[in-house]
Amino acid sequence: MKCKEGLPVLIIRAGDAFCKDCFKAYYVHKFRAMLGKNRLVFPGEKVLLAWSGGPSSSSMIWQVQEGLSRESAKRLRFVPGIIYIDEGAVCGQSPEERAKTVVEMKLILQTIAFPYHIVSLEEVFNLPTSVLQPVSQGPRGFENTYKEAVDGFIQQQQQQQQRAPEEGGGEAVLSDEQIQEKLRQLSTQDPVGQEEVAGDSLPRPAQTTALMTLFSSVKTLTAREELLQTLRAHLILHVARVQGYTKVMLGDSCTRLAIKLMTNLALGRGAFLAWDTGFSDDRHGDVVMLRPMRDYTLKEIAFYNRMFGVPSVFTPAIDTKAPEKASIHRLMESFILRLQAQFPSTISTVYRTSEKLVKAPRNGDAAGAATARCLLCMCALDIDSTDSATAFGAQTLERLAQKLSPAPVLPTGAPGRPCCTKGTRLQPGCCRDTRPSSEREEPRASFIEQLCYSCRVNMKDVPFLEPFPPYILMESQCRSQRAWEKQEVQEFLFEESEEEALHPLGFSPQF
Numbered sequence: 001m002k003c004k005e006g007l008p009v010l011i012i013r014a015g016d017a018f019c020k021d022c023f024k025a026y027y028v029h030k031f032r033a034m035l036g037k038n039r040l041v042f043p044g045e046k047v048l049l050a051w052s053g054g055p056s057s058s059s060m061i062w063q064v065q066e067g068l069s070r071e072s073a074k075r076l077r078f079v080p081g082i083i084y085i086d087e088g089a090v091c092g093q094s095p096e097e098r099a100k101t102v103v104e105m106k107l108i109l110q111t112i113a114f115p116y117h118i119v120s121l122e123e124v125f126n127l128p129t130s131v132l133q134p135v136s137q138g139p140r141g142f143e144n145t146y147k148e149a150v151d152g153f154i155q156q157q158q159q160q161q162q163r164a165p166e167e168g169g170g171e172a173v174l175s176d177e178q179i180q181e182k183l184r185q186l187s188t189q190d191p192v193g194q195e196e197v198a199g200d201s202l203p204r205p206a207q208t209t210a211l212m213t214l215f216s217s218v219k220t221l222t223a224r225e226e227l228l229q230t231l232r233a234h235l236i237l238h239v240a241r242v243q244g245y246t247k248v249m250l251g252d253s254c255t256r257l258a259i260k261l262m263t264n265l266a267l268g269r270g271a272f273l274a275w276d277t278g279f280s281d282d283r284h285g286d287v288v289m290l291r292p293m294r295d296y297t298l299k300e301i302a303f304y305n306r307m308f309g310v311p312s313v314f315t316p317a318i319d320t321k322a323p324e325k326a327s328i329h330r331l332m333e334s335f336i337l338r339l340q341a342q343f344p345s346t347i348s349t350v351y352r353t354s355e356k357l358v359k360a361p362r363n364g365d366a367a368g369a370a371t372a373r374c375l376l377c378m379c380a381l382d383i384d385s386t387d388s389a390t391a392f393g394a395q396t397l398e399r400l401a402q403k404l405s406p407a408p409v410l411p412t413g414a415p416g417r418p419c420c421t422k423g424t425r426l427q428p429g430c431c432r433d434t435r436p437s438s439e440r441e442e443p444r445a446s447f448i449e450q451l452c453y454s455c456r457v458n459m460k461d462v463p464f465l466e467p468f469p470p471y472i473l474m475e476s477q478c479r480s481q482r483a484w485e486k487q488e489v490q491e492f493l494f495e496e497s498e499e500e501a502l503h504p505l506g507f508s509p510q511f
Contacts (some may be wrong), residue, residue: 010303013344020307027296027304031063032074034292040277041247041290043077048245049114050236051084053105053313057251059301060293062310064249065112078247081107082116083239085232089121089208089214089223093314098202104313111311117239122207124231129475131238135285214467221319221327223461226267226454228318230376231469240287252277252291255298255336258350263332268454271382276355284377297347374452375476382452446480482497 006019018026035041049064051057067076088098102118109116114140216225240248252260257277264276275281281289292300305312319327323332340346372381448456449463465473 058312122203219461375450
């Protein structure tokens with residue numbers, strides 16, 4: 001034990017016994033060290049804390065609250081806000097249960113005294129297409145920029161202290177605590193109200209029905225979980241942009257990231273592991289996702305919350321009470337946790353492996369051109385040529401073979417054709433659809449071409465596109481239109497090599 005004075009109250013690992021004070025100092029130091037080592041959060045910057053009510057995100061908010069308090073030795077200097085997304089509609093909660101959960105969340109949020117935004121998942125049907133359009137950020141020196149921001153913040157404090165005696169009518173010199181408190185109050189009073197993003201009341205029944213229709217149309221639990229994560233990320237990104245937040249902190253723990261790494265490998269997202277499990281995720285450009293809790297195991301978080309009374313709210317997830325083999329996520333979670341029980345270094349080994357992953361430079365960033373992004377997860381497209389000896393090439397050949405040899409069509413009203421029952425509208429692929437097969441399959445084929453490999457695999461379990469939120473379908477149509485227009489004018493454009501051959505000395509033609 002480090003202090004050699006107090007009585008040990010818990011053991012994290014073999015030989016690591018902590019008293020209560022030593023464990024708190026150890027826990028706080030890990031959070032501060034993670035932020036200080038990466039230096040991505042600048043003084044005075046607005047940071048949105050994503051809160052699900054669970055232990056990990058609750059502990060993260062508690063660390064931020066203590067870091068901003070006056071008793072803290074080295075205070076945090078950013079301006080926090082909290083977002084909670086109500087996912088009760090897809091997790092089996094009734095309207096009464098959802099309202100009760102929101103009330104419990106508000107009681108906790110009011111004690112924290114941070115500005116908060118309670119948003120229902122149904123709000124994805126009101127999102128604009130700009131959510132799927134990343135904002136490019138130019139390269140910059142993070143080290144110099146961070147130092148300049150800290151120096152500017154300190155100079156601003158000194159100037160305020162010098163102006164205070166001249167203005168009079170108050171304290172001669174504002175203390176550091178008062179300056180931090182005033183900065184937090186001024187910066188969190190956002191002129192944009194919460195009504196523009198979502199109200200505190202339950203969503204309209206029509207939106208809830210549309211959301212239930214979307215998730216009920218997905219065949220497997222694995223695809224539903226991936227879809228939920230995608231819509232949640234889009235909603236958080238939109239709220240951050242509307243409210244002026246440039247950073248978003250997520251509560252992913254070390255245990256959860258180890259499970260996520262293995263799950264994403266099984267889902268074909270190996271090319272994006274550095275973004276999905278790393279400390280920072282800058283795929284959106286103007287809003288960066290951070291994971292400051294990635295050094296904590298679930299055991300450490302549970303002990304800390306228990307010992308220091310960190311409040312949390314249990315809410316059912318989409319896979320609550322699901323069997324072990326119901327989805328790839330559940331299967332990988334049970335596998336990792338069972339292996340951890342037998343070999344205690346399993347999670348730490350997987351986690352340390354994820355730390356070694358490096359983000360590959362994007363070709364578009366190097367050349368200054370826009371990089372093609374996946375329509376759903378917004379990562380760079382990892383597609384390959386059709387005839388390549390890869391999983392993507394095999395998937396593409398399989399789809400082409402299905403187009404060349406379509407399945408036999410059942411007669412109208414036959415069993416197995418629910419689209420032909422009386423009182424139902426015309427469904428995609430229905431035998432009553434008299435359009436040519438090429439016209440019927442064109443929207444879906446164009447949609448799938450805009451996805452990465454992992455999202456294409458998940459789309460196999462999504463038979464229809466109509467239930468998707470409008471902003472996704474509209475962005476897909478816009479991308480298809482731009483690709484068609486580019487293809488139409490491509491033959492009239494000069495390539496760079498052709499221009500150099502025509503004008504080797506750099507002279508432009510004179511007309």
